[in-house]
Amino acid sequence: MSRLLHVVSGPYAPPTPARELTVVSADGARLHVEVHGPESAPPVVLIHGWTCSTAFWAAQIRALAAGHRVIAYDQRGHGRSPASRLCSTEALADDLEAVLAATLAPGEKAVLAGHSMGGMTVLAAAGRPRVREHAAAVLLCSTGSSQLVAAATVVPLRPGRLRTWLTRRVLGSRAPLGPVTPLARRILKYGTMGAGSAPHMVEACARVVHACPRAVRHAWSRVLEALDLDHAVRELHVPTAVVVGSHDRLTPPAHARALAAALPRCTGLDELPGLGHMTPVEAPELITGKIRELVTTYVKVREGA
Secondary structure (H helix, E strand, C coil): CCCCCCCCCCCCCCCCCCEEEEEECCCCCEEEEEEECCCCCCEEEEECCCCCCHHHHHHHHHHHCCCCEEEEECCCCCCCCCCCCCCCHHHHHHHHHHHHHHHCCCCCCEEEEEECHHHHHHHHCCCCHHHHHHEEEEEEECCCCECHHHHCCCCCCCCCHHHHHHHHHHHCCCCCCCCCCHHHHHHHHHHHCCCCCCHHHHHHHHHHHHCCCHHHHHHHHHHHHCCECHHHHCCCCCCEEEEEECCCCCCCHHHHHHHHHHCCCEEEEEEECCCCCCHHHHCHHHHHHHHHHHHHHHCCCCCCC
8 A cells, every 4th residue: 555645734735534435346446535525515526647646636625625525536556545456447447436336326427537547547437337327527637548658758759669668668667766855856847747847746746656656656557558548538428628738748738639539528628838747736726627617517516405
């Protein structure tokens, strides 16, 4: 299980949830789930990415919890969710279905917001019954559906076999990340964030990423390396907004453009100038605003709320 090394003060410090629960997925994997905000408020489900945890969404949770029921969970092996032998896109889809079933009433609609592997989770589950039952709208942040390693620009070389090979070695490394040092922050900022990212943003991301065990990081890197969810994009039949940073090195804007072109009901593509891969941390107000807009437009408030 991941060590919890997130920041403990400031806008990226995770708030205390209203309640916590453990959800059991189809294969028995146990998932840590947090619920923030009033139970009667319109729901939002936040799905984090590779090497992250619920702490990654701290800014959105803080901003949304006053008027929304915010549900966030740790992907298997991340945060407080124990590691599992099964690492696959099918497992990600199973986990999302399990969380939706455990936290939403029958037929209740929510906005699903996924970042990076979290967005891939939504795509993997797009055709699943629980997603069709509960998804009112979707926000895909900094994500893609295939060819992740070949398209990544973390290694500053021209596209080709050498860059792909080196990228695979870098992203799939089993090496421990170690403590969050000034050098570690510089490396993480280069690979995952825009050049203008403030130091407190970099610190928050570094602490979350460094808390992920190396075995979990490696196992999921292999899943992402082989990712092919192009077919699933066409199964997501709810209004879907797409956001990407113009300087995203892990899932460059070409991925977002391809998603926007293939989605049956894309509501818009926003390419954010100067931002990198960690858009919810780099542009917290903008991402929160996108979620609010989707809730206002597509989620009906329950009677008696």
